Amino acid sequence: MVKQANDVLSGFGTTIFEVMSKLAIKHKAINLGQGFPDEDGPDDVRRMAAKGLIEGPNQYPPMMGTTELRQAVTDANKRFYGIAVEPSTGVLITSGATEALADCMMALINPGDEVVLLEPLYDCYLPLVLRAGGVPKFVRLDPPHWELDPDRLRRAFSDKTKLVLLNNPMNPTGKVFSLEELEMLADIIIEHDAYAVCDEVYEHIVFGLSRHIPLATLPGMGDRTVRIGSAGKTFSLTGWKVGYITGADELIAKIAKAHQFVTFTTPPALQNAVAFGLNKDDLFYEDLRISMQSKRDFFKNGLRAIGFEAADCDGTYFLNVDISSIGFEGTDEEFCRLITTEAGVAAVPVSAFYASEGAKTNFVRFCFCKREDVLQDAIHRLEKFFAAK
Numbered sequence: 001m002v003k004q005a006n007d008v009l010s011g012f013g014t015t016i017f018e019v020m021s022k023l024a025i026k027h028k029a030i031n032l033g034q035g036f037p038d039e040d041g042p043d044d045v046r047r048m049a050a051k052g053l054i055e056g057p058n059q060y061p062p063m064m065g066t067t068e069l070r071q072a073v074t075d076a077n078k079r080f081y082g083i084a085v086e087p088s089t090g091v092l093i094t095s096g097a098t099e100a101l102a103d104c105m106m107a108l109i110n111p112g113d114e115v116v117l118l119e120p121l122y123d124c125y126l127p128l129v130l131r132a133g134g135v136p137k138f139v140r141l142d143p144p145h146w147e148l149d150p151d152r153l154r155r156a157f158s159d160k161t162k163l164v165l166l167n168n169p170m171n172p173t174g175k176v177f178s179l180e181e182l183e184m185l186a187d188i189i190i191e192h193d194a195y196a197v198c199d200e201v202y203e204h205i206v207f208g209l210s211r212h213i214p215l216a217t218l219p220g221m222g223d224r225t226v227r228i229g230s231a232g233k234t235f236s237l238t239g240w241k242v243g244y245i246t247g248a249d250e251l252i253a254k255i256a257k258a259h260q261f262v263t264f265t266t267p268p269a270l271q272n273a274v275a276f277g278l279n280k281d282d283l284f285y286e287d288l289r290i291s292m293q294s295k296r297d298f299f300k301n302g303l304r305a306i307g308f309e310a311a312d313c314d315g316t317y318f319l320n321v322d323i324s325s326i327g328f329e330g331t332d333e334e335f336c337r338l339i340t341t342e343a344g345v346a347a348v349p350v351s352a353f354y355a356s357e358g359a360k361t362n363f364v365r366f367c368f369c370k371r372e373d374v375l376q377d378a379i380h381r382l383e384k385f386f387a388a389k
Helices: 016-026 043-055 067-081 097-108 125-131 150-155 179-191 249-259 268-278 282-306 332-343 372-387
Strands: 091-094 114-119 135-140 161-167 195-199 225-230 243-247 318-322 363-367
Touching (some): 016 332, 043 268, 067 091, 067 243, 067 268, 091 097, 097 161, 097 195, 097 225, 097 243, 097 249, 125 135, 135 150, 179 195, 225 249, 243 249, 282 318, 282 372, 332 363, 332 372
Parallel strands (some): 114 161, 161 195, 195 225
Antiparallel strands (some): 091 243, 225 243
16 A cells, blocks of 8 residues: 655645646737736846856855845845845845745744634735644635735734735735735734744835835834745746745744745845845836736726626736626626636636635626736636626
8 A cells, every 4th residue: 555645735736827827838828827927027127137157156055045046135135115124134135936935834833833814815924824733724815806804814813823924915816905905914923922034025016105114114013024026026036936034033043944944045146136136226116016017097987898797906907807797697707707708718716715705796806917918818708608698
């Protein structure tokens, strides 16, 4: 008899992104399910990476990250948020934000510790928490406004709470948490002497009057919070997998112990190219925000013309729409399979991002970080399909 492999991760099966992407390929559908841009990032950043590959060095960089990138992350924290850390001890470079999350879970969670998760939640959160031995406690946010309910939040905490995993701006909702919501969360975290791990990969993709406020900047949170950033999202280079963690020296030291046994290092040429990118002027970051907001508005208006009602979206790559608004009576998963196979447009069901009971099944998530002609084609296909119904 073959002994059973670990069942924590294998029990999750294939991610919804992979399932829908394969279905999109099979049916030649426009893939608005998986969250990645269809154009590569800045030419000068990519040229810096190419230069680094040719000129070197291409051997192991320091385990904590290259000096250049750690300094650039430090400068960016100070520049955008007034956060002050030492580059040598307060910054850790990882092979993407997912590795950063895994490092944090392994470093901070002991078996039996409770972890507060806000859902709908990004698909890797729950597996990473469970694999580290954590006990998830869910706080459900509902569309279309994604309010953080104080009673639900407080009920999720206990004397066993070790940390909160916060995604802000939030995938898949597109929510940007307000100062009042963050203050409420910070007060409860401090009351329970817990940590906060903040996934802030969409920090520069925030729309309208909303602004991104790192939880670490709130009173009492600096020494108990780590924040995770991503070059992939900031520079539209998702395949590079360069992430960075910022936090108090003591926390970064603990997380680095996990990092050294996971990937140890990240390609130095990519690290230094990202360092170059982080030092770009404010115009780059403003152009990124304006470009993504324009794509959101274009796609949202196109869907509205068909009859779809959209949930609030103040940031990220994602727009969630109510499928019942056009009279569809099935589930979100049925809808996504239908439009992928019949209309030639792929989306993902929002219910796939919930782990607890009570999730609504009438919302689907579209990714709008595509070229305008691609979004227009998707709108046309959906309009043609539903007009024929």
